[in-house]
Amino acid sequence: MACASAGGVPTRDASPNLQSLFISWLPLVRFASIWPGNDRGVAVAVEQHDIEQREVVTKKPPVDKVLHAVVTSGALASLVILGSIAGFLLYRGFQIFSDMGFGFITGSTWEGTGGEGEFTKYGIAPMLVGSIVLSLIAVFVALPLSVGTALFVEFYAPPGLRRVLISILDLAAAIPSVIYGLWGLFVLRPLAIGWAEALNDHLGWFPLFRVEATFFDGSPFIGGLVLAVMISPIITSVAREVFSQTPPELIDGARALGGERWSAIRHIVLPFGRSGVIGGAMLGLGRALGETVAIYLVVSIVFKINLQILFTGTGNIASMIALKFGEASPYEVKALLASGFVLFVVTLIVNLIATAIVNNSARKAAK
Numbered sequence: 001m002a003c004a005s006a007g008g009v010p011t012r013d014a015s016p017n018l019q020s021l022f023i024s025w026l027p028l029v030r031f032a033s034i035w036p037g038n039d040r041g042v043a044v045a046v047e048q049h050d051i052e053q054r055e056v057v058t059k060k061p062p063v064d065k066v067l068h069a070v071v072t073s074g075a076l077a078s079l080v081i082l083g084s085i086a087g088f089l090l091y092r093g094f095q096i097f098s099d100m101g102f103g104f105i106t107g108s109t110w111e112g113t114g115g116e117g118e119f120t121k122y123g124i125a126p127m128l129v130g131s132i133v134l135s136l137i138a139v140f141v142a143l144p145l146s147v148g149t150a151l152f153v154e155f156y157a158p159p160g161l162r163r164v165l166i167s168i169l170d171l172a173a174a175i176p177s178v179i180y181g182l183w184g185l186f187v188l189r190p191l192a193i194g195w196a197e198a199l200n201d202h203l204g205w206f207p208l209f210r211v212e213a214t215f216f217d218g219s220p221f222i223g224g225l226v227l228a229v230m231i232s233p234i235i236t237s238v239a240r241e242v243f244s245q246t247p248p249e250l251i252d253g254a255r256a257l258g259g260e261r262w263s264a265i266r267h268i269v270l271p272f273g274r275s276g277v278i279g280g281a282m283l284g285l286g287r288a289l290g291e292t293v294a295i296y297l298v299v300s301i302v303f304k305i306n307l308q309i310l311f312t313g314t315g316n317i318a319s320m321i322a323l324k325f326g327e328a329s330p331y332e333v334k335a336l337l338a339s340g341f342v343l344f345v346v347t348l349i350v351n352l353i354a355t356a357i358v359n360n361s362a363r364k365a366a367k
Contacts, residue, residue, distance in 0.1 A: 086344055093338025096122065104335075105342060110303050112332050122335040124317060124342060126305045130220065131316035131343070134295065135288035137224025137309060138231055143281050145228070146235035151265060153236075154243045166240075173233035181294035184226035189298055192222045196310045208309060215312040218300030223314065226294050231284030238283060242276025243269055275358045282354030286347050292318040317343045 096104055100122060107123015153165045196216040203209040216222075246269050254264035270277075295316055301323055302313030315323075321336050328336060 086341070089337050089341035089344060093334050093341050096335045096338040104338060108303075108305065112329065112335075120331065122332070122338075124320075124339050126303050127315050127317045127320045127339070128342065128346075129305050129307075130314040131289055131318070131346070133220050133307070133309065133314065134223050134227060134291075134299075134316055135285050137220060138227035138288045139281055139285050141225060141228035142232045142235055142284060143277075146232050146280070146284075147239055147277060149232070149236045150239035150243055151269070154240050155261065155265060155269070169233045169236055169240075173237060177230065177291060177293045178297075180226060180230045181297035184222070184229070184294060184298045188225060188229070189217070189222055192225050193217055196221050200310055208307070211308055211310045213311075216310055218298070218312045220299070220306060220309040220314040223295050223299040224309070226298050227288045227291055230291065230294060231287055234287065235277075235280040235284045238280030239273060239277050242273040242280075246272045279354055279358045282350060282357070286350055286354075289316075289347050289350065290318050290343065291316070292322050295319045296322055 100107070104123055105128065106125050107121065108125045109121045109123050112120045112122065149165075149169075153162055153169075157165060193216045196211075196219060197214075199209045199221075200211050200216070204211070250268050250272075251264045254268055255261070259267075296319045299315060299319070300313045301315040301319055303315065303320075304313065306314045317339050321339060324332065325336055
């Protein structure tokens with residue numbers, strides 16, 4: 001169909017060209033159906049083009065399939081490795097659980113004649129209690145120190161100092177345990193003995209700090225302080241990362257209403273990062289439960305339950321395994337592997353509790 005132009009020269013109708021333009025122009029392809037002079041052929045073309053676009057979007061490229069397979073395999077491999085470790089420990093130590101029963105966990109005697117017999121008794125209650133006491137002391141000391149450090153690094157430190165402190169924290173988290181143990185043995189231990197004496201003098205009325213004899217060396221207090229120094233970088237890094245995710249508009253709004261910086265931190269940052277702080281504390285607790293070398297160096301390993309944290313003598317399961325494994329009989333090796341299984345289960349329970357607490361805190365924060 002033709003029409004006359006302004007100069008009287010016949011021209012072709014531009015509608016088909018405009019329709020083709022709208023069909024090829026993806027952002028406006030849906031508007032082609034309302035263009036004047038549109039026919040059924042245009043509608044069919046638009047529908048076919050939409051179908052082709054949907055097919056392109058829904059089809060996964062080969063790279064995505066390979067990546068999905070690799071990630072899934074890695075997750076399954078982690079579960080398989082974890083299950084293999086638990087299965088190995090349980091298999092090698094099952095005879096101990098069969099012979100000793102629940103008394104293996106509640107017993108306070110570790111005596112053996114070199115093999116199976118009526119004079120062989122193994123119980124890990126003192127070391128299990130020592131593991132828990134040492135870890136709780138470490139978390140109790142490290143948590144406020146770590147949270148304060150994280151707040152200073154994130155909200156108070158100048159940019160240059162902040163970068164330096166972050167690098168130091170990352171480096172401290174990677175220091176081997178034996179270095180912390182040697183530092184605790186030669187540097188922290190003499191200082192901690194004096195602190196223990198001061199606590200006994202001023203807070204001796206409290207049963208936890210009461211010591212009848214003046215034996216403060218190699219106590220749970222000293223071991224807990226060394227563990228606190230070890231896990232502080234871990235808790236600090238996790239807490240700082242969570243604090244940095246606080247929405248800045250909330251902090252700016254609190255400051256705009258006349259609140260001080262600490263008021264904004266106390267009412268906004270700390271509630272927002274509570275789940276992360278708890279998660280970091282539980283992560284540090286998990287490492288403290290399984291620490292071996294540092295405890296072996298700074299604590300006097302004594303096989304008895306000691307709830308007086310300033311008094312000499314305690315231990316944990318990991319240090320007991322390291323102490324006895326070299327000279328253990330085949331039957332005692334089974335007992336040590338059974339002890340490792342108990343430690344594995346305790347650590348797993350701690351991690352599950354930490355996950356539950358973090359998820360619960362996150363749900364409350366979302367509300």
